Every structure is written in structure tokens, then in C-alpha cells.
Amino acid sequence: MTASEMKNAILHHLVYTLGKDAAHAKTYDWRMALSFAVRDQIVDRWFEATRRTYAEHRKRVYYLSLEFLIGRLLKDAVINMRLEEAVQDALDALKIDWHELLEDEPDAALGNGGLGRLAACFMESQATLGLPAMGYGIRYEHGLFRQSFEDGRQVEEPEDWLSQTHAWEFVRPEVAIDIGFGGHVQEIGSRANWYPSEMLIAMAHDTPVIGWKGRWGNTLRLWESRPMHGFDLARFNRGDYAAAAEPEALARTLSRVLYPDDHTEQGKELRLKQEFFHTAASIRDIIRRFESEYDDLKLLPKKAAIQINDTHPAIAGPELVRILHDERGMDFEEAVGIARNTISYTNHTLLPEALETWGEARMGRLLPRHMQLIDRIDDLHRRETGTGHVNAHQDGKVHMGTLGFIMAHKVNGVAALHTELQKTTVFKDLHELHPDRIVNQTNGVTPRRWLLSCNPRLASLITEGIGDGWVDHAEDLEKIEPLVADPAWLDRYAAAKKANKVDLSNWIAETMEIGVDPDAIFDIQVKRIHEYKRQHLNLLETIAHWQEIRDNPNAGWVPRVKIFGGKAFPNYIYAKDMVRLANDMARVMNSDPLTSRYLKVVFPPNYNVSLAERLIPAADLSEQISTAGKEASGTGNMKLTLNGALTIGTLDGANVEIRELVGAENFFLFGMTAEEVMARRAEAGHAARAIAEDHRLARALEAIRSGIFSPDEPGRYHSITENLSHHDYFMVCSDFTDYWRAQREVDTAFTDPKDWARKAALNTARAGWFSSDRTIRGYMKDIWHTDAAPQVADAAE
Ligand code: B1N
Numbered sequence: 001m002t003a004s005e006m007k008n009a010i011l012h013h014l015v016y017t018l019g020k021d022a023a024h025a026k027t028y029d030w031r032m033a034l035s036f037a038v039r040d041q042i043v044d045r046w047f048e049a050t051r052r053t054y055a056e057h058r059k060r061v062y063y064l065s066l067e068f069l070i071g072r073l074l075k076d077a078v079i080n081m082r083l084e085e086a087v088q089d090a091l092d093a094l095k096i097d098w099h100e101l102l103e104d105e106p107d108a109a110l111g112n113g114g115l116g117r118l119a120a121c122f123m124e125s126q127a128t129l130g131l132p133a134m135g136y137g138i139r140y141e142h143g144l145f146r147q148s149f150e151d152g153r154q155v156e157e158p159e160d161w162l163s164q165t166h167a168w169e170f171v172r173p174e175v176a177i178d179i180g181f182g183g184h185v186q187e188i189g190s191r192a193n194w195y196p197s198e199m200l201i202a203m204a205h206d207t208p209v210i211g212w213k214g215r216w217g218n219t220l221r222l223w224e225s226r227p228m229h230g231f232d233l234a235r236f237n238r239g240d241y242a243a244a245a246e247p248e249a250l251a252r253t254l255s256r257v258l259y260p261d262d263h264t265e266q267g268k269e270l271r272l273k274q275e276f277f278h279t280a281a282s283i284r285d286i287i288r289r290f291e292s293e294y295d296d297l298k299l300l301p302k303k304a305a306i307q308i309n310d311t312h313p314a315i316a317g318p319e320l321v322r323i324l325h326d327e328r329g330m331d332f333e334e335a336v337g338i339a340r341n342t343i344s345y346t347n348h349t350l351l352p353e354a355l356e357t358w359g360e361a362r363m364g365r366l367l368p369r370h371m372q373l374i375d376r377i378d379d380l381h382r383r384e385t386g387t388g389h390v391n392a393h394q395d396g397k398v399h400m401g402t403l404g405f406i407m408a409h410k411v412n413g414v415a416a417l418h419t420e421l422q423k424t425t426v427f428k429d430l431h432e433l434h435p436d437r438i439v440n441q442t443n444g445v446t447p448r449r450w451l452l453s454c455n456p457r458l459a460s461l462i463t464e465g466i467g468d469g470w471v472d473h474a475e476d477l478e479k480i481e482p483l484v485a486d487p488a489w490l491d492r493y494a495a496a497k498k499a500n501k502v503d504l505s506n507w508i509a510e511t512m513e514i515g516v517d518p519d520a521i522f523d524i525q526v527k528r529i530h531e532y533k534r535q536h537l538n539l540l541e542t543i544a545h546w547q548e549i550r551d552n553p554n555a556g557w558v559p560r561v562k563i564f565g566g567k568a569f570p571n572y573i574y575a576k577d578m579v580r581l582a583n584d585m586a587r588v589m590n591s592d593p594l595t596s597r598y599l600k601v602v603f604p605p606n607y608n609v610s611l612a613e614r615l616i617p618a619a620d621l622s623e624q625i626s627t628a629g630k631e632a633s634g635t636g637n638m639k640l641t642l643n644g645a646l647t648i649g650t651l652d653g654a655n656v657e658i659r660e661l662v663g664a665e666n667f668f669l670f671g672m673t674a675e676e677v678m679a680r681r682a683e684a685g686h687a688a689r690a691i692a693e694d695h696r697l698a699r700a701l702e703a704i705r706s707g708i709f710s711p712d713e714p715g716r717y718h719s720i721t722e723n724l725s726h727h728d729y730f731m732v733c734s735d736f737t738d739y740w741r742a743q744r745e746v747d748t749a750f751t752d753p754k755d756w757a758r759k760a761a762l763n764t765a766r767a768g769w770f771s772s773d774r775t776i777r778g779y780m781k782d783i784w785h786t787d788a789a790p791q792v793a794d795a796a797e
Contacts, residue, residue: 001041003089009037010090022094028164030094031074031101034087035167038077039208041795046208046217048792053132057293059302059786061126061133061779064282064316065309066275067116067258068123068137068220069144071449071609072105073168073207076124079453081214082795106161107610109143110222112262113528114443114635115348117609118414118772119309121446121635125772127211127218128448128472130791131780136282138274139169139205139222140258147567147606152583154568154576158257168207169222175204177281178228181273185369191326194369200251201226202281212448212472214795223281227251260569262528263354269366272358276367279313283320297328301341305784308408310348311356311400317343317407318370318377326369336380336407344783345404345411346441349632350418350426351532356400363398374398381406385433405430405437410783412441415633415654421674439782442654443633444772447474450639455617457496458643458764465489474771477764484761487754494757497620497644504618508602514590516600520559521750524615524645525623526607529568529575532630536578536720537732538562538623539585541739542601543700549595557598558747565607565615577720579603584709584716612636617643620760621668621746624649625739627730629674631655638770644760646749648742650735654770662766666759668749670742671735680734687728690736697736701725 001009014020014033025033053060078087091098111117119135126133145156180196202223210217227248236244254277259266286304294303308316317339324335349355364371371393378391392403405411405427413419419440423431431438452459452471462470465483470476483489501518508514525538542562549557564582568575586601604611622640624631624647631653641647641658649655650671659667672680680686691698705721707714724732750756780786 001083001086003086003093006037006083006086006090007093009040010034010094013037027100027104030096031104032165032167034091034101035074035077035105038074038081038083038087039168041081041083042077042208042210042214042217045210045214045792045795046219049130049132049217049789050219052789052792054293056789057303058132058789059784060289060304061131061784061786062282062286062304062306063119063122063126063133063135063309064279064306064313065116065119065135065137066278066312067111067309068108068119068135068222069111069113069116069609070108070120070123070207070220071613072102072107074105075102075453076449077168077210080128080210080212080448106164107608108161108166109159109608110137110140110258112144112258112260114633115310118443118635121444121449121772122776123209123218123220124211124446124448125444125776127209127216128446129773129776129780130211130216130788131218131776131786132789133218135209135218135220136278136285137220137222138255138258138278139224140255141252142257144258144567144608145260145570149579149583149603149605152580152587154579156260156570166205166207169205170207172204172206175285176226177202177284179225179277179280181276181366183368185372190332191329192369192372193326194322199228200254200277201228202277204285211791215791215793216789221282221285223255223278225251225254225277260567262569263349263351263530263532264569264572265354265356267358269362272362272366275312276315276319279316280319282313283316283323287323297324297330298334298338300338304342305786306343307779307783308343308345308404310346311404314345314356314400314404314407315367315370317403318367318373321373321377322369325373332376333380336377340407341409343408345408346414347401347404347411347422347426347632348414350421351630355426357397358400360393360396360398371398374403377403377406387433390429390433401426402430405434409437410439411437412439412779412783413632414441414443415657416440416442417629417651417656417674418632418653421629441775441778441782442657442770443635443638444770444775445635445638445642446772447471447642447768449613450616451642454613455496455500455643457499458493458617461492461496462764470768472773474768474773477768478766480761480765484758484765490754490757490761493644493761494753497618497757497760500618501620504614507614508604512602512604514586514600514602516561516602517559517597520561520598520600521620521746522561522563522618523621523623523746524563524565524619524640525625526563526565526612526615527634527636529566529578530572531574531578531730533626534730534732534735535564535566535582536724537625537735537739538564539578539581540697540700540724540732540736541743542585542589542599543703544696544740545743546589546592546595546599547696547699547703549598550592553594558750559598561600561602563615563619564601564603565611567607574719574723577717581704581709581717581720588709612639616640616645619643619645620750620756621645622647622649624652624655625671625735626650626652627735628652628672628677630730638767641763642767642770644764646746646756646759646763648739648746658767658770661769662763666762668742668746670738672731677731680731681729686731687725687733690728690733691725694733694737694740696740697733
């Protein structure tokens with residue numbers, strides 16, 4: 001497409017879709033017009049992919065997830081469709097600022113963190129690989145809350161991405177699926193009819209997901225809940241105005257908000273309803289599509305693979321069995337077999353507080369037939385395995401992890417260490433019964449968004465050196481290794497990083513009024529705020545570092561900018577205290593004339609996908625400091641590595657694999673191993689001992705206690721200091737000394753800029769394996785047993 005064609009397409013949409021005259025069009029109008037013009041380019045390719053999938057009777061992959069953290073889509077679409085030049089030139093001709101349009105797009109935050117972002121990267125990789133696949137999620141009216149700070153405290157405001165038209169979706173009023181809850185069951189022999197007492201409708205909204213070079217397009221289908229019976233006119237006419245609208249409001253509640261839980265199970269009824277609503281609509285849609293092509297349901301596992309993203313859609317097993325057995329008349333055992341061969345389950349965490357359970361009473365009331373089927377599934381599983389001790393329904397609760405496991409042919413962990421720990425902890429008994437079921441699929445991230453799009457300087461430098469094959473064959477990044485030996489090339493690598501840091505410094509100055517030195521180490525910890533992720537370990541080290549600078553301000557300190565980003569779950573008081581402590585520290589330290597040249601603390605509010613794209617390219621140091629054994633994988637760690645940040649980290653999650661690949665000499669390792677953590681935890685008084693043995697740690701804790709950071713309320717962080725001094729489940733104190741040591745190694749390494757650049761470039765060169773393309777290929781081979789389709793011709797540049 002030429003620039004002038006693009007310009008005409010934009011103007012056409014401006015007038016005929018937006019109904020705006022160019023003279024009066026605002027940023028929003030231009031952005032929408034551009035988005036529609038770009039979308040037009042995608043649609044034919046998207047249709048073509050669908051047509052081929054049907055024509056070739058291909059197996060489809062269905063990715064069921066309560067979260068898709070997709071972020072902005074305009075730039076992604078423009079880049080994958082190779083329309084960058086045409087768009088830039090068209091907008092120049094129209095005198096419209098491209099960056100302003102990009103910034104105007106709301107960030108679709110239909111997820112909490114890594115789990116939801118992984119789903120979004122997977123969608124993009126599936127499209128890039130030409131794998132016929134579909135994502136199913138919920139079209140939350142309000143995504144993850146917007147975070148702001150008041151006096152350093154986190155304040156949550158509703159997020160409103162749908163207050164403007166979502167440019168990328170197509171509404172499908174004809175795809176409307178009835179969903180029932182409650183009511184009673186009438187058993188007829190082994191089968192049953194379920195008569196729900198409450199009904200709603202799931203209506204589909206489709207967003208095309210286009211792969212690299214537009215070679216393939218898949219669909220992200222998001223369900224919106226709608227009332228079955230609309231507005232009650234009779235009631236309204238009787239003057240009962242509020243009551244007339246009530247059923248409608250109630251029905252819509254189901255897709256109203258994303259639960260902000262990240263690794264916590266709140267056990268809320270509405271959440272269970274969301275899970276069933278999402279899963280039942282998706283399963284029905286899958287069966288409907290299957291039956292439009294085939295007439296033998298025994299073929300289902302050959303033609304469909306259903307991946308459940310954690311246990312949130314784990315009711316898929318019983319629901320599929322219910323349809324096959326109750327509604328289609330298939331024998332129960334056969335139905336279970338078919339469901340199992342179709343479904344597979346990804347477990348994302350070992351944290352006990354995140355493992356979902358639902359009380360049998362609630363489950364029985366909302367999903368009476370599913371409750372019966374779960375008992376029969378347990379019963380069958382006991383007969384199959386000859387054991388009685390592992391049941392999904394146990395101690396008055398339904399354990400969704402167990403249910404997910406016994407209803408899946410494969411269960412996967414998300415990093416090598418995590419998968420091994422599954423076998424010895426949460427799924428120990430089940431693993432012994434089914435030793436071939438657990439497999440590993442180490443997470444990955446899409447290099448299109450997480451390098452090509454977010455870091456154009458580095459991306460062009462790489463492409464100039466080795467061509468653009470790395471974009472969809474990220475292992476090719478290793479071809480830059482020979483260039484790393486060339487000092488002139490390394491200078492350019494360092495210059496790209498420096499320019500990214502200057503950009504970020506300018507942004508920090510403009511938005512936060514904090515001046516930071518672009519030559520300082522940009523030390524970044526971005527992720528949800530959680531004790532296991534140990535932002536407080538970072539904060540304690542920052543305090544100790546600050547104190548040493550104050551002791552001796554002229555000792556030639558290596559300047560650092562500590563950057564934090566992340567949201568705390570609204571009811572997680574401890575995590576909110578960590579946020580506030582970071583902000584209190586920032587206030588005190590940034591205005592300390594003795595130290596502020598050497599140490600700054602910056603915590604931009606509302607960390608989201610777009611902010612990640614801004615921060616990650618500017619990072620020198622990636623903080624991956626979770627207590628070993630607690631972070632299943634991490635994906636931010638991969639994004640930072642790819643963008644040439646060196647990691648300071650523990651042997652946890654995918655850090656282990658990152659270190660193996662980039663080389664131990666290019667990674668700052670510290671801390672106890674998962675095994676050592678477990679042993680140390682059993683030792684009484686481990687925290688007190690660690691504090692007694694490290695005067696820096698003792699002094700840092702004392703500083704918090706003294707109220708230096710909260711002079712108006714010295715006891716503000718009492719719960720943090722008390723917890724760390726006595727209980728310290730996450731081993732902050734026990735790992736502090738080694739963390740301090742590693743941080744000083746970082747300082748030393750950074751004083752040799754050439755060697756640092758070399759290490760950074762090697763991180764980029766060796767991070768290609770962390771592409772989600774590799775991950776998806778792994779799922780295809782080991783779990784889904786599917787091939788990619790021959791792809792549509794490349795979009796021309
Ligand atoms: O999933 C990511 C991993 O990279 C992270 O290590 C892992 O912590 C994350 C309940 C979760 N695990 N569990 C959740 C999210 C929401 C919720 O309601 C649990 N998120 C992860 C991708 O594999």
C-alpha cells in the first residue's frame with residue numbers, strides 16, 4: 001500500500017466512518033480513522049486464513065483464558081502488516097503526529113500480569129507461525145484498575161478502555177450463546193437434564209490477531225454477558241423504573257470487571273460465575289464449529305485442542321463431558337476419554353494461596369449437574385488408578401488443580417524448575433499415578449512487540465547487521481555474536497541503549513519532575529507487587545546503599561536510578577505498604593543533597609503494557625529477585641534480557657534457563673536455591689540471625705523503624721519491619737547479604753562501559769530462545785499434536 005493510498009483510506013474513514021470533517025477532527029478521530037484503515041488491510045488475510053483452515057480441515061487450537069493482557073494494538077498491527085512507512089508518510093502529509101495517535105490508544109488491560117500477557121504473546125506467535133488457533137476470553141468492561149499515588153499511597157480507579165469505541169473488534173450479535181446457572185437436575189438413568197433457574201447470553205466480539213508480515217490471522221473472541229430478557233416494559237409502564245432495568249444490569253455484571261487478584265484466591269461467587277460463563281460459552285462455540293464440519297464427536301481430539309490457562313477455565317472438563325454424555329448421548333467413560341484427549345492444562349504457580357478451590361455447597365447450587373459429574377469423574381479416576389486418595393472433590397471443596405489434572409492428557413509447567421517442582425510438591429501424588437502427563441514448556445515473549453516494536457533503535461541495528469530474519473526466527477539473534485567482538489559495533493549497541501535511556505530520562509522529567517542522570521545504572525524492577533517477588537529486598541538494599549553514600553559522600557559512587565513499577569492487589573495491605581514505602585523513600589532520597597547525584601528512586605504510577613514498552617528498552621539491570629521456588633517462570637525477565645539488560649537474580653523460574661543461555665559470567669547470581677530455602681525455613685530464628693550477622697541490614701531496618709521515611713507517622717511500616725525481623729517467610733533477611741554483594745559487583749562491572757556493553761549485547765544475542773514462537777512450537781509438538789498451515793503470501797513492504 002502506498003502512502004497516498006493510505007492517506008485516502010484514512011480520510012475516507014474519517015468522513016464516512018467517524019462522520020468528521022478533517023478541519024474539525026481531533027486526535028481520537030484521526031486515530032480511529034487510521035485504525036480502521038489499517039484494519040481494512042488485515043481483514044482479507046484474516047478471512048483467507050479462516051477459509052484455508054476449513055478447506056483443509058485443519059486441527060484448531062483453542063486457548064481458554066480469563067485474561068488477555070493485550071495492551072495497545074495499533075502499532076502492533078502496523079508493524080506486522082509492514083505498513084510503517086506508508087502510515088508515517090501519510091500522516092506527515094496530513095500533518096498529524098504519529099506518536100500522538102499511538103499514545104491516544106487505550107491500553108487494553110484485560111489481565112493482571114504475566115499470565116495474561118503470556119496469553120497475548122501466544123496469540124501473536126500462533127498467528128505468526130500460521131497455526132489455526134482461537135483465543136477465548138471475557139470482554140471485561142473494566143480491565144485492571146488504574147493506579148495513582150496520593151501521598152505515596154496506592155489509589156485505585158476504574159479502568160475504562162471501552163468508554164471509546166474499540167477500533168479492532170467486530171461485534172457478532174449472531175453468535176449468542178445461552179448460559180445457565182442454578183436450578184435442578186432431572187436424572188434419567190446415567191444421563192440427566194439440567195434445568196437452570198437463571199439464564200444469560202454470551203455475545204461474541206472478535207478481534208483479528210495478525211501475525212508477522214500478515215501471513216496468517218487468528219481470532220481473539222471475547223464474550224460479553226447480556227440479559228436473556230431485556231428491559232421489562234410492563235414494569236416500567238407501572239412506574240417501577242429502577243426495577244425494570246434490574247435484570248439487565250444484573251446480567252451485565254458478569255462481564256463488568258476483571259478481578260484484580262494476582263495469585264490470590266478470593267473465593268467470590270461472581271468469579272465462579274465468570275469462570276463458568278467464559279468456559280461454557282467457549283466450549284459450546286467449539287462444539288458448534290466442530291459439528292458444522294464433522295459428524296462424529298469421536299474425532300474431536302483429532303480436530304481440536306483446548307488449552308486451559310491455569311485452573312480458571314478448569315470447569316471445561318465437566319462441561320465438555322456434560323455436553324458429550326448428557327446432550328449427545330455418548331457413553332460416560334468414552335466422554336471422559338474424549339474430553340481428556342482434547343483438553344490440556346497449564347499450571348502457572350505453586351503458591352498455595354493461588355490454588356483455586358470452590359466450596360461444594362456453592363458449586364452444587366450454581367452448577368448442580370457439574371457437581372455430580374465431578375464426583376463421577378473422581379470415581380472413574382479412582383477405578384482407573386486403583387487409588388482413593390486423590391480426588392478433585394475432597395474435604396467439602398472442589399480442588400480445581402486436581403480437576404484440571406485428571407481431565408487433561410497433558411499438564412505443563414512454565415519453566416524447567418517450576419515443572420520439576422510440580423512433580424515433587426502440588427502434583428506429587430498425581431504425578432506418581434500419571435508419570436507421563438507433566439511436561440515442561442518454558443514461557444516466551446513475542447520478539448515483534450518486545451524488541452522490534454518497543455526498541456526500534458536496537459532492532460534496526462540488529463537488522464542492519466544480520467538482516468530481519470531474527471524477527472520470526474529469534475534464534476538467529478545469535479548471529480550478532482561475531483559483531484559483539486567489533487568495538488565499533490559495540491559502541492553503536494551502547495549508543496542505542498544510551499539514547500533509550502535519554503528518552504526515558506526526558507519522560508521521567510516531564511511526567512514526574514524528577515531529574516535522573518542517563519549515565520547512571522538504570523536498575524529496573526517491574527512486576528506485580530508481592531512479598532514473594534521481594535520488592536522489599538530491593539528497597540532494603542536501596543536504603544543500605546543510601547546510608548553508605550551518606551556516610552562517605554565523596555567515595556566515587558556509581559550512580560543508580562532505581563525504577564519500580566507495579567500494582568498491588570487492592571486488599572493486600574502488605575503489598576500496598578511496600579508501594580508506599582518505595583514512594584516515601586523516593587521523596588526523602590531524591591531530595592537529599594548528599595546523595596541524590598548518586599541515587600534516585602523513581603516509581604511511575606500505573607505500570608501496564610505500554611509503560612513496560614517504554615521502560616524495558618532503557619534498562620541496564622533487570623531485578624529478578626524472587627525467593628527461589630516461588631516465581632513459576634517470569635516473562636519480564638525475558639523481555640529485559642532480550643533488550644540487553646543484565647539480570648541480578650536468584651535461581652528461580654526461568655532465571656535458571658536465562659543464566660544457562662546467556663552465560664554465568666553475564667548474569668549476577670545471588671541467593672539461596674529452592675532447596676536451601678526450604679531447609680533454612682525450618683531453622684528457628686533465621687531472620688533474627690541474618691539481621692544480627694549483617695550490620696547493613698540491621699541499620700536499614702532501623703532506618704525504617706525510626707521513621708526517617710515517614711516522619712509524620714514513624715510506625716507506618718511496623719508490620720513490614722516486624723514481619724521481616726521475626727517471621728520472614730520469603731527469606732528477605734537471609735538473602736540480603738548475598739544480594740548486597742551481587743549489587744556491588746554490578747557497580748564494579750558498570751565502571752567498565754565497554755565490557756558492560758559486551759555483556760549486554762551477549763544477553764540480546766543469546767535470548768532468542770525465549771521467543772514465544774519457540775514456546776508455541778513446543779506446545780504444538782508435545783501437547784497439541786498439530787502443524788502450522790501453509791501461510792498466506794507476505795504483506796509487501
Ligand atoms: O504466570 C506467568 C509466570 O511467568 C509467572 O511466574 C507466574 O507468577 C504467573 C491467579 C495467577 N501464576 N499464577 C498467576 C494470575 C491470576 C490469578 O487470579 C494466579 N499468574 C502467574 C506466566 O506463566
